[in-house]
Amino acid sequence: MRAEGLTVALFATCINDVMFPGTPKAVVTVLERLGCRVEFPLEQTCCGQMFTNTGYFDAAVPDVRNYVKAFSGYDYIVGPSGSCVGAVRHQHPMLAAHAGDEALAAEVDKVVARTYDFTELLVDVLGVTDVGAYFPHRVTYHPTCHSVRVAKVGDRPYQLLSKVKGIDLVPLPDADQCCGFGGTFSVKNPDVSVAMGADKAHHVLETGAEYLVTGDNACLMHIGGLMHRQRAGVRTIHLAELLAHTEGGAR
């Protein structure tokens, strides 16, 4: 697949849009560097996962409609979040069925099939693992649960990271264990959430990494929030932002 001229619709995700705009900006940087044309459909809001996973299916249905409205005209939709992309793929069909709307369900099926996690778009659609990134730091990667078990991105993030120039990628002990964020779990069960996050942070510190990288900013906000409180000195960075760094510093 030639990236040149490929039009990609960016699904920024609501949390990135408001809290972490650097991540969708980095997606734009990397994709444009590779020759893609990036569009940002302004109708998009949220995947609705927060509502779905808290049990409020009715509140999530408008988000499904928005998603279809925003993205149905595109062949390639990319989101920098294994969790939100996973929710679109795995939960939107269920929510359309819940709404009893067959037309919506048919639209959802089409849009879902064209929705990619950022790492999938790079590796599978564009056929690229070396995106020309340069990041001369000691880094450890936490494979977030939804990126692995729902979006099923597999080892694509590692393929991408291993091609970054200057990187010192160190394995994270117990990487496959959940960080304890869990959406509303983080506030409904704060003590367990923090206990899990503290163990994850401990493992991050064990690696001696300067940066913790993941493909999901929500998990990063949780682990990073704990490390920031502890003045741990480890910085957090989304995978897309890491990949946007090039030699010479310009992003």
Place this chain on the structure above:
Amino acid sequence: MTTEHVRRTPAPPEGTYLGMPKFATNAKVQLGDNQLRKNLRNATGTIRAKRVARVAEVPEWEELRLAGEAIKNRTLRHLDAYLVQLEESLTRAGAKVHWARDAAEANAIVVSLVKAKGVDEVVKVKSMATQEIELNEALEEAGIAAWETDLAELIVQLGHDRPSHILVPAIHRNRSEVREIFLREMKLYGTPAPDNLTDDPTVLAAAARTHLREKFLRAKVAVSGANFAVAETGTLVVVESEGNGRMCLTLPETLISVVGIEKVVPTLADLEVFMRLLPRSSTGERMNPYTSMWTGATPGDGPQDVHVVLIDNGRTRVLADPEGRPALRCIPCSACLNICPVYERVGGHAYGSVYPGPIGAVLTPQLRGTSSEIDKSLPFASTLCGACFEVCPVRIPIPDMLVHLRHQVADKKRHHPGVEQTAIAAAGWVLADRSHFELAQRAAALAGRLLPGRSHLGPLPWPASPWTDARDLPVPPSESFRAWWQRTRGETA
């Protein structure tokens, strides 16, 4: 009451499961127990590694999981026919079949069978069904002592405790705690522990052997559950390790097996699938040390008075919900408990049920309903990380089922809106439409501008406190991505 009841067996802890507070409250208590967390981390870490190694030896593992799922689905979707067939097979083989709608009915049946034998004690092999119906206490109230014979169950019973794990009910106890319990309690209920008892697991196991041998040699009635009940032949299967199961199933004159109606499998051949899935998923062994299979009463061998009590106790309610039905596929192996990061931190007691961990979080609210505080909090006792589904030998989609149950709980609250409903409604409004979302973004950006120079917020009052008590919260940037895009790229169609 004119006479005070003198207990025959160690009293369990005060209180009931249903009276327990919500999961988060229980979890906080358990999290404060450093010894417990250490015990759990060691135990679950050990068993996870064993499971991974044993599963890796089977190249067709995924094919086996699919077969296990399909066989159980076939059985559950035609459960009436298979139950009738099981009853015929058992009756033909000389067993007497009883049916119990609920716990009280099941307990009454067992009590009357034991009383009919004129004895005042039974030996028991570990069984989830009898724990679920709280048979031991029903027997105790009838003046009958029920002796648990599985080592972990013995530790729990002598410790005046509750099980905290499906497979290893005393997983929360370490060796020195076990030693103390044996030294203190064994002498009160039979053969004492030797004075020089050490905390070496080999020595502790030997003490259990000596303590229980006398009970095995004199018992006239045994109570068991069953891992599988084969409809085609009437064969019951008990999978175990220590030989206490064989003792119970073989030595007494009367055997009463309490079996959930979901335990039926169609044919003997189906066991080739489950006998490969279960041991590797459960104890991480190629095969468990002992499996007993018996078909009614065998002349000249073992109990001649054989009873099977088939219990519903909420199972038909689970069956009636096609989305909840997969929970009945469970072949209690406990792989989901062992892999669960939440279970690992809090242990089984926080779940307020004999079925803890991820499977408990989906099964208990279905069996008991969601009216109590604990039951309605269980579907939320998970980060939805998905590890449980990956290890489940019968592919129960626990994360999806948790979400389904959360919906049921949220739906019930619709008529009593509280803080959560109000927040959800507000967030729902914000995210339902681009124009609402952009309005809210401007408010967030304003908040960011009000905190110049700060990247994070520290501890805040409620409702932010559950997050900020231990975690800093990033301050929203002054410009959202959307605003940046519109400023730099102009509006895209």
Place this chain on the structure above:
Amino acid sequence: MNARDEILNRVRSALADVVQPDPTLDVAVGWTYGRATAMPDVLERFVEMTLDYKALVRRVPATEVPDAVADLLVAAGVGSAVLPAGLDATWRAAIVAAGIAVHEDEPQLSRRELNAIDAVVTASAVSIAETGTIVLDHAPDQGRRALTLVPDTHLVVVRADQVVSDVPEAVGRLAAVVAEGNPLTWISGPSATSDIELTRVEGVHGPRTLLVVLAD
């Protein structure tokens, strides 16, 4: 309504969504039953896996079974043994010749009598190489279940032609005897527990010593 009918009614109304009355047509099971598991040498695998459970295994030509049985019992310090009625006469003779006190189960010994006997010697029905499992079907050369349970040492003789690759073949071979009503006991090593800190300990209630003679 009695409990039986009420439960069956509840089940039927719970399954209102199931329309296909034939279970095999309703749910396909994509599994071929009774297949062998490929392995280089079934007998070697059986020995390897059985040793892994800390059972003692001795592999001998068929003609040497009586001597092997007697030797292993003597080496284990066994002074008395109960023998099922159908046990091979040459094994029995070798055990007697080794000076071990032999007990018959005719009439049936009480539990306490069995508890006072050191060992039991039996044949077996089927063995499973991949899992190191020995299955007893309690035919006359194995005796009733209590015999192989209460004494603390169990010596079991496995014939080479009784060893199959894996569980599916074993279940296939055992189907006929289960249909006749025989109980089965599957034994994989000596009795064991992992109930304390998940540390495996060999030897709880069942025989703490398992001696296996594999007869080629």
